[in-house]
Amino acid sequence: MRSLPELKKLPFKDYTIFDFQKIIDAKNGWVGLMASRGCPFACSYCFNHQVVKHYRRDLKCSFKELNYIRHFSVPQILDEIQYLLRNYRNIKMFIFDDDLFTFYKDYVKEFCRRYPQVSSLPFVVNAHVGFFDEDRARYLANANCQIVKFGVESGSHRIRQQIMRRHMTNEKIMAAIRTAKQFGLHTSVFLMIGLPDETREDVLATVQLMSQAQPGRYRWSFFYPFPDTEAYAIADKRGYIDPAKMQNLKNFTASSGLDFGAEHNLFLQKVGKIMPWLVNAYSDLEVADFYRRKVEEILALDEPAWKQLAPKIYAEDQRISENFVRQGLRHYAIKYNPFMGVISDYFTTET
Ligand code: SF4
Secondary structure (H helix, E strand, C coil): CCCHHHHHCCCHHHCCHHHHHHHHHHCCCEEEECCEECCCCCCCCCCHHHHHHHHHHHHCCCHHHHCCCEECCHHHHHHHHHHHHHHCCCCCEEEECCCCCCCCHHHHHHHHHHHHHHCCCCEEEEECHHHCCHHHHHHHHHCCEEEEEEEEECCCHHHHHHHHCCCCCHHHHHHHHHHHHHCCCEEEEEEEECCCCCCHHHHHHHHHHHHHHCCCEEEEEECCCCCCCHHHHHHHHCCCECHHHHHHCCCCCCCCCECCCHHHHHHHHHHHHHHHHHHHHHCCCCCHHHHHHHHHHHHCCCHHHHHHHHHHHHHHHHHHHHHHHHHCCCCEEECCCCCEEEEHHHHCCCC
16 A cells, blocks of 8 residues: 555545545545635635636626536535545545635525435534624534634734725624534634734734634634735735745745834744734633733743744643643643644543
C-alpha cells in the first residue's frame, strides 16, 4: 500500500478506492461535501464578487437571471451521502463546505427532516448571521448537526462596512451565536486581522466581540489581498501591500503581507499568537484577571523580547490550560492548530 506522503503527490484521479479509504482513515473520517454553490454577498476580500461580475458580463444578465445560488436537490445530496456510506470505511463526520448552507430555510428544513433517514453521523455547516434563526437552529440540531460556522471576520462595524463590505451588526452576530448555542450547537467563527485601515482599537473590537459572544471556537488569519478583489485595490491604493513580505509569505495564518509600520506590525504579530489569551482577558470568565496580566506584559514587549518569547507561546498556553482544566475553570485555549481558540467546555468533553 502507498504511504500518505506518496499519495499526497498523486493527482486525485490516480487514487484507488482502497487508497482513498486509507486517506479517510488518516483524516479522522471527515468527509467534505457541497450541497450548493454560490453566495449572494459581495465581500470585498472574497473572489465571489469577481466570479459574479464575469458571469454577468459573459451571459449579459442580471444577478437574478444568473440563478447563481445552485443547490443539489435534497434527494440528490442524500443519494451521495448513501453512496459514500456504502463505499467508504470509517466516515465519522460530514463537513458541508457550501458558502452558505442555511440560505434557504425550506431547504434546510427538508434536508434536516430527511438526513436522519440515511445517516446518524454528525455534520458541520457554514451559515451566515443574516440567514440563521431559531427554526434553522432547531432543524439542524434535531438532525445531529454538530458545528455551525459563521463568517464574522471583524468586530469593528467600521471595518466590516467600509473595508470588507460585510453588512451586519454586532447585535445580529451575537444573536446568531446565542441562538445556535440555545439549541446545543457548537459555534465556530472565522476572524481576520491586519485589514487595510484597521487600527489597534478595531482589532481589539474583534477580540471584545468574541469575549462577549463566546462562540465555541474561533479561527483567525491575517487578511490576504487576493489580486483582482476590491480589497486588494483598497490595500494597494492605500499603500499597505509590501511586495517583499508578499513574496516571502508562507501562509496567511502566520503572518501578513501588508505593512502597517513597525509598531502596528508588532502588535498584529502578537495578536496572531495570543488571540485566545486576549479573548479570555476581555471576558467575564473567572480567569480574566490572570490573562489580563499576561497580555499586558506581552503587549509591552519590544520586538527582540517578543521574538524570544513567541516560539514558546503555544507550549505555555497548553501548560496554563491544563492547570485551569484541573481547577475546573472555563477558558479558551489554542487547540487543533495554532490559529484556533476553543472553549474548554468543548475540548474537555472530547472522547
Ligand atoms: S459571505 Fe463568504 S462566500 Fe459570500 S462573499 Fe462573503 S466571504 Fe465570500
